[in-house]
Amino acid sequence: MILGNVYKAFNFSISMRVSNQYLSICNHCKAWCCTLVRPLVTKQEKNAIIAAGYSNFFIKYENDVYSIKPNEKGICPYLKDDYSCDIHHLKPKLCKIWPVIPRYKNGKRDYIVIKCPIFPELSKDDLKQAKNEAEAIPTPIVKYLWAISSEVRHKYKRFEYENI
Ligand code: SF4
Numbered sequence: 513m514i515l516g517n518v519y520k521a522f523n524f525s526i527s528m529r530v531s532n533q534y535l536s537i538c539n540h541c542k543a544w545c546c547t548l549v550r551p552l553v554t555k556q557e558k559n560a561i562i563a564a565g566y567s568n569f570f571i572k573y574e575n576d577v578y579s580i581k582p583n584e585k586g587i588c589p590y591l592k593d594d595y596s597c598d599i600h601h602l603k604p605k606l607c608k609i610w611p612v613i614p615r616y617k618n619g620k621r622d623y624i625v626i627k628c629p630i631f632p633e634l635s636k637d638d639l640k641q642a643k644n645e646a647e648a649i650p651t652p653i654v655k656y657l658w659a660i661s662s663e664v665r666h667k668y669k670r671f672e673y674e675n676i
Protein backbone atom coordinates (compact mmCIF):
# COMPACT_ATOMS: atom_id res chain seq x y z
CA MET A 513 0.00 0.00 0.00
CA ILE A 514 5.30 4.96 1.12
CA LEU A 515 7.59 7.28 0.66
CA GLY A 516 9.45 9.55 -1.51
CA ASN A 517 9.12 11.61 -4.55
CA VAL A 518 7.62 8.92 -6.70
CA TYR A 519 4.83 6.72 -5.41
CA LYS A 520 4.55 3.25 -6.70
CA ALA A 521 1.48 2.80 -8.80
CA PHE A 522 0.51 -0.38 -7.03
CA ASN A 523 -0.88 -0.70 -3.57
CA PHE A 524 2.56 -0.72 -2.05
CA SER A 525 4.31 2.61 -2.05
CA ILE A 526 7.03 2.44 0.57
CA SER A 527 9.91 2.76 -1.80
CA MET A 528 11.34 5.73 -3.56
CA ARG A 529 12.47 3.28 -6.18
CA VAL A 530 9.90 2.30 -8.76
CA SER A 531 10.89 -0.95 -10.31
CA ASN A 532 9.26 -3.61 -12.38
CA GLN A 533 10.41 -6.06 -9.78
CA TYR A 534 8.26 -4.37 -7.13
CA LEU A 535 5.28 -4.18 -9.42
CA SER A 536 5.61 -7.83 -10.20
CA ILE A 537 5.85 -8.78 -6.52
CA CYS A 538 2.65 -6.91 -5.63
CA ASN A 539 0.88 -8.12 -8.72
CA HIS A 540 1.74 -11.71 -7.89
CA CYS A 541 0.50 -11.10 -4.34
CA LYS A 542 -2.79 -9.77 -5.78
CA ALA A 543 -2.78 -6.76 -3.46
CA TRP A 544 -3.34 -8.80 -0.36
CA CYS A 545 -2.83 -5.72 1.83
CA CYS A 546 -5.74 -3.92 0.13
CA THR A 547 -8.11 -6.72 1.07
CA LEU A 548 -7.56 -6.42 4.82
CA VAL A 549 -9.07 -3.72 6.96
CA ARG A 550 -10.70 -0.69 5.44
CA PRO A 551 -8.25 2.20 5.27
CA LEU A 552 -8.99 5.03 7.69
CA VAL A 553 -8.45 8.62 6.66
CA THR A 554 -8.56 12.08 8.11
CA LYS A 555 -11.08 14.63 6.91
CA GLN A 556 -8.29 16.38 5.01
CA GLU A 557 -7.33 13.19 3.18
CA LYS A 558 -10.98 12.44 2.38
CA ASN A 559 -11.59 15.95 1.05
CA ALA A 560 -8.47 15.85 -1.14
CA ILE A 561 -9.59 12.59 -2.76
CA ILE A 562 -13.11 13.86 -3.42
CA ALA A 563 -11.86 17.25 -4.65
CA ALA A 564 -9.68 15.43 -7.17
CA GLY A 565 -12.84 13.96 -8.69
CA TYR A 566 -12.78 10.42 -7.29
CA SER A 567 -15.95 8.72 -6.09
CA ASN A 568 -16.94 9.31 -2.49
CA PHE A 569 -16.82 5.95 -0.72
CA PHE A 570 -16.30 7.42 2.74
CA ILE A 571 -18.22 6.87 5.92
CA LYS A 572 -17.70 8.95 9.02
CA TYR A 573 -16.73 7.44 12.35
CA GLU A 574 -16.05 10.61 14.26
CA ASN A 575 -14.94 14.17 13.59
CA ASP A 576 -11.60 13.42 11.98
CA VAL A 577 -11.84 9.69 11.35
CA TYR A 578 -13.38 8.40 8.13
CA SER A 579 -13.36 4.93 6.65
CA ILE A 580 -13.54 3.72 3.09
CA LYS A 581 -16.63 1.62 2.58
CA PRO A 582 -15.72 -1.76 1.08
CA ASN A 583 -17.25 -2.81 -2.23
CA GLU A 584 -19.45 -5.82 -2.84
CA LYS A 585 -16.38 -8.05 -2.73
CA GLY A 586 -15.52 -6.69 0.70
CA ILE A 587 -12.39 -4.92 -0.48
CA CYS A 588 -11.31 -1.35 -1.06
CA PRO A 589 -13.31 0.16 -3.95
CA TYR A 590 -10.23 2.08 -5.15
CA LEU A 591 -8.43 -1.16 -5.94
CA LYS A 592 -8.43 -1.68 -9.70
CA ASP A 593 -8.69 -4.97 -11.53
CA ASP A 594 -4.96 -4.90 -12.27
CA TYR A 595 -4.27 -4.59 -8.50
CA SER A 596 -3.15 -1.00 -8.79
CA CYS A 597 -4.55 1.80 -6.62
CA ASP A 598 -6.82 4.23 -8.44
CA ILE A 599 -5.92 7.02 -6.02
CA HIS A 600 -2.25 6.25 -5.60
CA HIS A 601 -1.18 9.91 -5.65
CA LEU A 602 -3.65 10.62 -2.87
CA LYS A 603 -3.76 7.32 -1.11
CA PRO A 604 -4.31 7.38 2.65
CA LYS A 605 -1.24 7.64 4.81
CA LEU A 606 -2.04 4.27 6.33
CA CYS A 607 -1.72 2.78 2.85
CA LYS A 608 1.47 4.68 2.08
CA ILE A 609 3.31 3.27 5.06
CA TRP A 610 2.37 -0.36 4.54
CA PRO A 611 3.85 -2.86 5.46
CA VAL A 612 4.54 -0.73 8.54
CA ILE A 613 1.51 -0.61 10.83
CA PRO A 614 0.88 1.64 13.82
CA ARG A 615 -0.95 -0.12 16.63
CA TYR A 616 -2.73 1.08 19.73
CA LYS A 617 -2.10 -1.69 22.13
CA ASN A 618 -2.49 -1.67 25.90
CA GLY A 619 -3.11 2.05 25.87
CA LYS A 620 -0.06 3.06 23.86
CA ARG A 621 1.18 3.20 20.30
CA ASP A 622 3.78 0.92 18.81
CA TYR A 623 4.88 0.03 15.29
CA ILE A 624 5.37 -3.24 13.49
CA VAL A 625 6.39 -4.27 10.01
CA ILE A 626 4.66 -7.17 8.29
CA LYS A 627 7.08 -9.39 6.42
CA CYS A 628 4.98 -9.62 3.29
CA PRO A 629 6.69 -10.45 -0.03
CA ILE A 630 7.92 -6.87 -0.51
CA PHE A 631 9.69 -6.82 2.86
CA PRO A 632 13.05 -8.23 1.64
CA GLU A 633 13.27 -5.29 -0.81
CA LEU A 634 13.05 -2.67 1.92
CA SER A 635 16.09 -0.91 3.30
CA LYS A 636 16.49 0.27 6.88
CA ASP A 637 15.99 3.82 5.61
CA ASP A 638 12.69 2.83 3.97
CA LEU A 639 11.46 1.43 7.26
CA LYS A 640 12.70 4.42 9.21
CA GLN A 641 10.92 6.79 6.84
CA ALA A 642 7.74 4.74 7.05
CA LYS A 643 7.85 4.74 10.83
CA ASN A 644 8.36 8.52 10.84
CA GLU A 645 5.25 8.89 8.68
CA ALA A 646 3.37 6.48 10.90
CA GLU A 647 4.21 8.57 13.95
CA ALA A 648 2.48 11.54 12.32
CA ILE A 649 -0.82 9.69 11.95
CA PRO A 650 -3.33 11.07 14.46
CA THR A 651 -3.95 8.84 17.47
CA PRO A 652 -7.76 8.62 16.91
CA ILE A 653 -7.04 7.00 13.53
CA VAL A 654 -4.62 4.53 15.10
CA LYS A 655 -7.10 3.70 17.87
CA TYR A 656 -9.87 3.00 15.37
CA LEU A 657 -7.55 0.97 13.20
CA TRP A 658 -6.61 -1.21 16.15
CA ALA A 659 -10.26 -1.63 17.12
CA ILE A 660 -11.57 -2.60 13.68
CA SER A 661 -8.58 -4.77 12.83
CA SER A 662 -9.54 -7.24 15.55
CA GLU A 663 -11.73 -9.04 13.03
CA VAL A 664 -8.87 -9.61 10.57
CA ARG A 665 -5.81 -9.80 12.81
CA HIS A 666 -5.67 -13.54 12.29
CA LYS A 667 -4.99 -12.84 8.61
CA TYR A 668 -1.81 -10.97 9.50
CA LYS A 669 -0.47 -14.30 10.70
CA ARG A 670 -0.02 -15.24 7.08
CA PHE A 671 3.32 -13.44 7.41
CA GLU A 672 5.73 -12.94 10.28
CA TYR A 673 6.11 -9.47 11.71
CA GLU A 674 8.49 -7.64 13.99
CA ASN A 675 8.43 -4.48 16.09
CA ILE A 676 10.35 -1.56 14.70
S1 SF4 B 1 1.03 -7.45 0.93
FE1 SF4 B 1 3.09 -6.68 0.40
S2 SF4 B 1 3.67 -7.78 -1.47
FE2 SF4 B 1 1.47 -8.01 -1.17
S3 SF4 B 1 0.56 -6.40 -2.41
FE3 SF4 B 1 0.79 -5.62 -0.33
S4 SF4 B 1 2.80 -4.57 -0.31
FE4 SF4 B 1 2.74 -5.88 -2.14
Ligand code: SF4
Nearest residue numbers: 546588590591597607
Ligand atom coordinates in the same frame (compact mmCIF):
# COMPACT_ATOMS: atom_id res chain seq x y z
S1 SF4 C 1 -6.71 3.24 -1.11
FE1 SF4 C 1 -7.43 1.14 -1.33
S2 SF4 C 1 -6.54 0.41 -3.24
FE2 SF4 C 1 -5.40 2.25 -2.62
S3 SF4 C 1 -3.63 1.46 -1.46
FE3 SF4 C 1 -5.28 1.91 0.02
S4 SF4 C 1 -6.40 -0.02 0.30
FE4 SF4 C 1 -5.18 -0.21 -1.57
